[in-house]
Amino acid sequence: MHVLIVEDNPDIIANLYAYLEPLGYSLDVARNGIAGITFATGSAHDAIILDLSLPGMDGVEVCRKLREEYRLATPILMLTARDTEYDKLTGFDVGADDYLVKPYSLPELDARLKALIRRSRNEHVNRVLTFGDLRLDAATNQITRAEKTLNLTPTGYKILISLMRVAPGLMTRDALEREVWGDNPPDSDALRTHIHTLRQALDKPFPHTMLLTLPGTGYRLIAPDEA
Incomplete structure (x- = not known):
């Protein structure tokens, strides 16, 4: 810790x-x-x-x-x-x-x-996380936005559940890397690549962006009515 x-x-x-x-x-x-x-x-x-x-x-x-x-x-x-x-x-x-x-x-x-x-970390119980029109069932790993199922990579899932746990709060880049890869994050710019892939599934099919990048700081989710 x-x-x-x-x-x-x-x-x-x-x-x-x-x-x-x-x-x-x-x-x-x-x-x-x-x-x-x-x-x-x-x-x-x-x-x-x-x-x-x-x-x-x-x-x-x-x-x-x-x-x-x-x-x-x-x-x-x-x-x-x-x-x-x-x-x-x-x-x-x-x-x-x-x-x-x-x-x-x-x-x-x-x-x-x-x-x-x-x-x-929500370690007491597995539960359904919701934010805006986004819903994540931690028991089944099913994720929907506006009732449409999202198909994410395993890493994309880890990133999204980490962001939803603190939403609408900020998660720094370092914190997100620790959530996904523990104390051994990759040397390459892997996080940026995975964020891009997550955006394609989470935001591209919808009129409002939810995944926000704060350059030099980190990432956070915003509800559709904030966009």
């Missing part, structure tokens, strides 16, 4: 590394809000640990920008010393998925991270 820590306190960073790395986490760290946005949008992460009090740009604004401007769907666990109901509701309102008040238990932090990642 690849996790980004956005935290400026070196002692907290050291404690998180000391506890999480032996559990198998791969960690990145950003020590201010602006760097946090750069890291979060520039590479793939399974979750983000975000401190509320950061230099330059606080965690609330970082979270707001990631959700509203970058449409990033990566789960966010917010850490803070502020324990009022208002502070918690503010964090949830801007897009945080969970909240821990300092001082916190490291085992609880680990458990919450894993729960967030499981939910983001």
Whole structure:
């Protein structure tokens, strides 16, 4: 599991590394809000640990920008010393998925991270995913758009289900490559080729485009009424 820590306190960073790395986490760290946005949008992460009090740009604004401007769907666990109901509701309102008040238990932090990642991957149940006029039955692997069956390659299916799980949120190129090929993505520009093939099936037969490329950033699905 690849996790980004956005935290400026070196002692907290050291404690998180000391506890999480032996559990198998791969960690990145950003020590201010602006760097946090750069890291979060520039590479793939399974979750983000975000401190509320950061230099330059606080965690609330970082979270707001990631959700509203970058449409990033990566789960966010917010850490803070502020324990009022208002502070918690503010964090949830801007897009945080969970909240821990300092001082916190490291085992609880680990458990919450894993729960967030499981939910983001829909690992609890196989279910039908819908977005706009697109429908994907994860149990039968049947995909339809406007009730017309789509015939996708196995890789195209992996790409589409990954995008539907976070739709309409953004999935970075790195994150999508990790979803499709794990930790060993091909050296060639395979993703672009597979995206092109997916578009032929998903968009070409229909009047409105759903698969949107954000150059230099990643991909997202848009509903037909947004096109």
